[in-house]
Amino acid sequence: MKLSIFHSIHTRIMTATTLLIVAIVGAVVWSWAKNEGDVYREQKRQQAQTLAVALSNALTNELVDQNWGQIRLGLNLMLRRNPEFVYILVSDARASDQIVAAMPNDFQDQYIPDVVPADITNAALQVYTDTPPVVETFILRDIEFQGERRARRGERVLEVASDIRNASGEKIGTFRLGISLRQVNRAIVKAVNKALLVGVLGLGVGLVGAYILARELTNPVRRLQISATKIAAGDLEHRADIQRTDEIGALAATFNEMATVLQASFSRLQRTLESFERFVPGKFLTVIASDGIENIQVGVASTRLITILFADIRGYTSMSEQMTPLETFALLNDYLACMGQVINDTGGFIDKYIGDAIMALFEDETTGCALHAALAMQQSLKVFNEKRSREFQPTVNIGIGIHRGEVVMGTIGFTSRIESTVIGDAVNVAARVEGLTRKYNCDVLVTESVVAALRRPEAFELRLVDESVKVKGKNEPVAIYELMASSRGLGIGN
Known part of the structure; x- marks a missing residue:
């Protein structure tokens, strides 16, 4: 599971850059310290070799003359004057490499002293024709000289062994010198501390640079994020x-x-x-596409109690036969625009056009609006016809039928061709009632279900035309009323 703090690009850049700087600084410090250590050790080796050769040459005459007291005195003096010297051993090859002089004196008369591992002693007693061998080893026990501890058990030392030869070049003894590495270690620690100081300074500068770099890279990204949020908000x-x-x-x-x-x-x-x-009314979309137009599917349906208005032009067929197709087209567009505006203004919406017929729907709670729409349509038609008369064009008469009932609103078709529709017996009744306007010579006919649903029936002048008329396609008779043009007021909400 990732820590939330690492979700930030700024933090990631800072972390990655810091780790890189730490790795680089660490490598530099390690390399510097190792190089300094190698240099100090090499210098100490060369000094030890030079010193061992010089001292072995100085002891040649005393060893030839077996002047052991003089040799021991010299060793004692060397150890006192050089705090780095841990031990000095002089062995006589003529006496099976017995140690004839040693400082400290503990190792005198031994053959293989317990100061360093035996393999170091065996290697030191070998005959060498070139430079004296220098090895880094460790002390086997604590070593003291004149009450001063020169080395602790396990401490690292450099041992250099140089042959002592007589005038004829024959090896007659071995000079062994153990030198403490404390001074070398202190020099290495000092070098490491300097390297660490430089590393810390470099790390500080790197962190500041990493912060500036991360800020320069992430600030524009944050601003882009803010911009994306604003665009997403609209x-x-x-x-x-x-x-x-x-x-x-x-x-x-x-x-x-x-x-x-x-x-x-x-x-x-x-x-x-x-x-x-414009093709599918917004009120219809709320039913068939409640999840958005992009999610419309075939077969979506909802049952509603609704008021249906049918309006049809009387004598349209014979009228269109006397006009050109373009004239008929223009007539229909002018007429439908006039009627559609009235229907929208009175709270309804047009479901479909069936040739010259209009099918409009009104929500159940606005049943009175359907009657207001019918009256307004008649008035607008009057103005429409007056204009056409002035232009010497044929006028239009319409019949309107209104019925209220339960319908199913939904979509039909298949995946590549979907159409919205309203299906139900109430739709058929509304269409049949509109057809009865010709029979009863009325402009607007409404059914008893519409009258019963009016909240303010007194706002309209309604005349019973037939209390029991058999509508085609319906077994039960219905009562129909004529909506008189003299109805009072055009307020919506009745």
Whole structure:
């Protein structure tokens, strides 16, 4: 599970850069310390070799003359004057490499002293024709000289062994010198401390640089995020204000281009939706596409109690035969525009056009609006006909039938061709009632179910035309009323 703190690019850059700097500084410090240690050790080796050769040569005459007291006195003096010297051993090859002089004196008369591992002693007693061997080893026990501890058990030392030869070049003894590495270690520690100081300074500078770099990289990204949030919230005119010449600047430019394309696409989509609503009313979409137009499916349906208005032009067939197709087309558009505006203004919506017929729907709670719409349609038609008369064009008469009942609103068709529709017995009754307007010579007929649903029936003048008329396609008779043009008021909500 990732820590939430590492979700930030700023933190990731800081962490990655810091780890890289630490790795580089650590490698530099380690390399520096190792190099310094190697240099100090090499210097100490060379000094030890030079010193061992010089001292072995100085002891040649005393060893030839077996002047052991003089040798021991010299060794004692060397050990006192050189605190780095841990031990000095002089062995006589003529006496089976017995140690004839030693400082401290503990190792005198021994053959293999318990100061260093035996293999170091065996290697030191070998005959060497070139430079004296120098090995790094450890002390087997604590060593003291004149009350001063020269080395602790396990402490690292350098041992150098040099042959002692007589005038004829024959090896007659071995000079062994053990030198403490404390001074070398102190020098190495000092070098490491300097390296660490430089490393810490470098790390500090690197961290500051990493912070500045992370800020320079992440601030534009945050601003892009804010811009994306604003666009997602609907501000399609917003653009990211990032002026850079690097990859982030290119990203910002691409982001703004995307926002421009998105704005254009959204505008086209909005216009498409507006156009779509001209084909399918918005109130209808709330039923068949409650999850959005993009989720419309075949077979979506909802049962509603609704008022249906049918309006049809009387004598339309014979009228169209006397007109050209273009004239008929223009007549229909003018007429439907006039009637559609009235229906919208009175709270209804047009479900479909069936040739010259209009099928409009009104929610159940606005049944009175359907009657207001019928009256307003008659008045608008009067104005419409007056205009056509002045232009010497044929006038239009319409019949309107209104019925209230339960219908099913939904979609029919298949995947590539879907259509919204209203199905139910109430639709058929409304259409039949409109047809009865010709029989009873009435402009507007409404059924008893419509009258019963009115909240203010006194607002309308209704005349019973037939209390029991058999509508085609329906077994039970219905009562129908004529809506008189002299009905009072046109207030909506009755």
